[in-house]
Amino acid sequence: MKRIGIFVFVIWLELLIVFAPAVDAYNHTFLTGRGMADIPFYLKFLGEGQSILSAVSVLAADRYFHRGIGHADDRHEHMDEYQDRKKNAPGANRANIFLRIPEEIGVTEHMHLEQDEVKEIIPWLYYAVKIDPHNVQTCVIAAYWVIDRLGKTREGVNFLREGLKNNPDSWEINAELGRVYFQDTKDYDAAIRVLLRAQRLLAGSLHDKFQEREVLSFLAYSYKALGENEKARSVFMEIGRLFPNDRKMKEKIQELS
Amino acid sequence: MRAIAAIVRGMFLELLRKKDFYVLFILMLVLLGFLSAQTFFDIEGISRYMRDFGYTLVMLLSFIVCVTFSARQIPSEIESGTVYPFLAKPVSRSMLVSGKFCGAVMISAITFTLYFGVFVLFCFTEAGRAEAILLIQSFLFGIMFLSVASALTVFFSVFLTTSANVAITFLIYFFMISFSDLLRDAVLAGKGIETLGLGVVYYLLPHFDFFDLRVRLTHAWDPLPLWVVAAVTAYTVVYCAGLLFFAGRLFGRKKL
Numbered sequence: 001m002k003r004i005g006i007f008v009f010v011i012w013l014e015l016l017i018v019f020a021p022a023v024d025a026y027n028h029t030f031l032t033g034r035g036m037a038d039i040p041f042y043l044k045f046l047g048e049g050q051s052i053l054s055a056v057s058v059l060a061a062d063r064y065f066h067r068g069i070g071h072a073d074d075r076h077e078h079m080d081e082y083q084d085r086k087k088n089a090p091g092a093n094r095a096n097i098f099l100r101i102p103e104e105i106g107v108t109e110h111m112h113l114e115q116d117e118v119k120e121i122i123p124w125l126y127y128a129v130k131i132d133p134h135n136v137q138t139c140v141i142a143a144y145w146v147i148d149r150l151g152k153t154r155e156g157v158n159f160l161r162e163g164l165k166n167n168p169d170s171w172e173i174n175a176e177l178g179r180v181y182f183q184d185t186k187d188y189d190a191a192i193r194v195l196l197r198a199q200r201l202l203a204g205s206l207h208d209k210f211q212e213r214e215v216l217s218f219l220a221y222s223y224k225a226l227g228e229n230e231k232a233r234s235v236f237m238e239i240g241r242l243f244p245n246d247r248k249m250k251e252k253i254q255e256l257s
Numbered sequence: 258m259r260a261i262a263a264i265v266r267g268m269f270l271e272l273l274r275k276k277d278f279y280v281l282f283i284l285m286l287v288l289l290g291f292l293s294a295q296t297f298f299d300i301e302g303i304s305r306y307m308r309d310f311g312y313t314l315v316m317l318l319s320f321i322v323c324v325t326f327s328a329r330q331i332p333s334e335i336e337s338g339t340v341y342p343f344l345a346k347p348v349s350r351s352m353l354v355s356g357k358f359c360g361a362v363m364i365s366a367i368t369f370t371l372y373f374g375v376f377v378l379f380c381f382t383e384a385g386r387a388e389a390i391l392l393i394q395s396f397l398f399g400i401m402f403l404s405v406a407s408a409l410t411v412f413f414s415v416f417l418t419t420s421a422n423v424a425i426t427f428l429i430y431f432f433m434i435s436f437s438d439l440l441r442d443a444v445l446a447g448k449g450i451e452t453l454g455l456g457v458v459y460y461l462l463p464h465f466d467f468f469d470l471r472v473r474l475t476h477a478w479d480p481l482p483l484w485v486v487a488a489v490t491a492y493t494v495v496y497c498a499g500l501l502f503f504a505g506r507l508f509g510r511k512k513l
Contacts, residue, residue, distance in 0.1 A: 064305060068472035097488050098460070101467055102441060104485045120305040122297045146298045155298035 046131070054132030061124035067111050118149050129163065139163035140176045153184045171205060174198035175215045178222070188222040195219040209242045216242075229256045260348045264356030265363055268330070272364040277325060281318045285372055288314060289379045304380060309475040311376045316399065316469070319369040320430065323403045327361035327410035328422040335513060344513075351505030354411060358501055361407035362400075369399050390480040395470045397486070401493040402468035406430070408497040409463055412504040415511065430465050437466040463496060 046053060063070045113120060125142035129135055139160065147156035157180055164173045178195035181187045198215050216239050223232035233256040240249045272278055292307050331354075334340040343353055373396055381392060406426065413422040440462075444455045467489050473481070 064476075067478070068476040098492075099441065099445070101464075101485060101488055101492075102438065104482065105467060105470065105489075106472065116302075119300050119303050122300060123295070123303060123306040126297050146300075150298070150300055152298045152300060159298065 050132045051135070054128045054135045054138065057124045057128035057131060058135075058138050061121040061128070064121045064124060065113055065118070067113065069110065118145060122146065122150070129159075133163070133166040136163070136167050136170045136172050139167070140172050143176055143180070147180055147184060153180065156180065157185070169201055171198045171201035171207075171215070174201060175211075175218075178215070178218050182218045182222050182225075186225075188225045191222040192219060192226075195222065213239055213242055224256070232256055260346065260352055261356040261359055264343075264353070265360040268326075268357070268360030268364055269367075272326065272367070275326070278322055278368060281322060282371065282375075285314055285318055285375065289375065293379055305475050308380045309471065311380050312395070312471045312474055315369070315372045315376045316402070316471075319365060319372055319399065319403055320406055322368045323361065323365035323406050324410050324423055324426050326364055327357070327407050328414055328426070329419045330357045330361065331411070331414040331508070332419050332422075340513065350509045350511075351501075354415070354505045354508050355501060357414075358407055358411045358497070358504075361411060362404050365403035365407055366400050369403055370396075373399060388477060391470070391474055391477075394481055394486060395474050398468040398470055398489065401489065402465060404493055404497055405463050405465070405468075408500040408504075412500040412507075415504050415508045429463065433462055433465045434469065437462075437464060464492070467492065 059070070122142070122145060125138055125145065128138045129142055132138075140163075143156045143160045143163075146152045146159065157177070160173055160177050160180065164170070164177065167173055174194045175198040178191045178198055181191035181194065195215055195218055199212075199219065202212060202215060216235050220232045220235035220239065223229070223235060233253055236249060236253050236256065240246065240253060243249060289307075289311055292310055297303060331340075334343070340353070344350065348356075377392060381388065409429070410422060410426050413425060417425065437459075440455065440459050444452060444459045447455050470481075472478070
């Protein structure tokens with residue numbers, strides 16, 4: 001019996017040695033082909049749940065921005081309005097201390113973080129993107145706060161570049177990078193490169209004309225900053241076609257003629 | 258009183274012998290250390306998420322120690338037969354229940370004080386005056402929270418097995434933390450018999466949500482008004498006394 005046990009164990013071990021590397025190699029090739037080889041194990045473990053967790057993290061950022069107070073419901077009613085409505089509810093008896101304690105313990109005033117305090121929302125936005133690297137909107141929002149509100153341009157640009165690595169087909173990240181290159185680092189060549197890419201990607205995705213205008217505006221001004229007036233003019237004309245009643249755009253086109 | 262003191266002393270020695278307390282303490286240190294080592298875009302002074310996680314961790318870990326420790330007291334005494342020498346002495350069953358409750362509160366308070374101290378060291382190196390008052394209130398509320406949890410667990414331990422007791426107490430805790438607002442809204446919005454039914458449930462369930470100052474502490478809101486502190490203290494005393502009274506009565510009728 002003991003010999004049979006040893007025999008089965010040796011066979012099992014050999015099968016393991018033969019098959020395990022083969023399965024591992026197959027898995028690695030499969031994941032690399034889909035750009036998933038570098039994903040940490042906990043994200044693989046989360047599966048599709050990562051987008052939910054990422055959304056929860058964004059909601060936490062919003063709650064932090066309102067100093068711990070969330071929205072009461074889907075109608076985006078703020079908690080202070082919600083509490084007022086509850087206080088005036090027909091069943092609410094103001095003499096009942098028991099029912100009033102939760103109101104007093106829970107904070108209800110509607111306030112926003114101000115100035116330097118906004119940095120407190122950053123960890124949640126950061127983790128939202130780390131948990132779901134394809135959460136493009138949050139990547140752009142995080143970069144906005146980091147660069148425009150907290151003045152960390154280099155770090156923000158690196159964050160956007162990492163986002164672009166994970167989402168090469170995102171016009172939003174390309175457009176945001178273009179805006180930052182134009183506004184903050186004054187790297188107009190780089191701005192034109194990414195904004196042209198954003199314009200190309202934008203054409204193939206659902207968008208509104210205001211979004212297109214933003215991309216084109218930065219592109220036009222980047223050309224203008226480099227002295228390429230003819231190219232700037234043609235981009236302004238594209239904006240003019242989007243907004244035919246925009247007088248300022250007509251003036252700009254005439255100015256560059 | 259001497260009998261209660263002896264029970265409490267015995268429970269304290271048991272706490273020192275058990276590994277749960279140390280394991281959770283090390284876990285908390287590791288998690289807080291990990292969180293404080295995190296940097297985001299080279300931005301300095303980000304602290305609120307640390308306070309948030311830290312306070313939640315302190316409350317949760319203290320609650321785990323409190324419940325797992327209190328839940329096994331009476332059942333293990335009955336199982337091992339050590340309850341008989343106790344009752345052979347002039348110690349009434351109600352006194353045994355009270356002793357177990359006092360011991361549970363004491364070990365929970367020791368655990369909470371240690372965990373809370375570490376949390377304050379990590380997260381509040383530069384607390385202002387308002388924050389100091391809020392910290393004191395949080396500490397006080399934490400102790401009261403654990404007292405209610407101890408009373409509830411000791412009450413359940415009179416007629417439930419240890420595992421069932423732990424499971425039910427945790428369920429009640431998570432239910433009240435998550436849904437007490439909804440329950441309160443339902444009580445306010447209900448009419449007639451519906452309000453009565455919901456009201457009974459609302460008033461009978463332990464309001465763990467009363468003790469949760471996480472949002473207030475994390476976002477540095479003003480300290481609570483004095484009347485709220487007094488009302489919550491009164492609630493804790495009344496609720497614990499009620500549970501202990503019924504636990505004593507039930508234990509008195511129990512066949513050993």
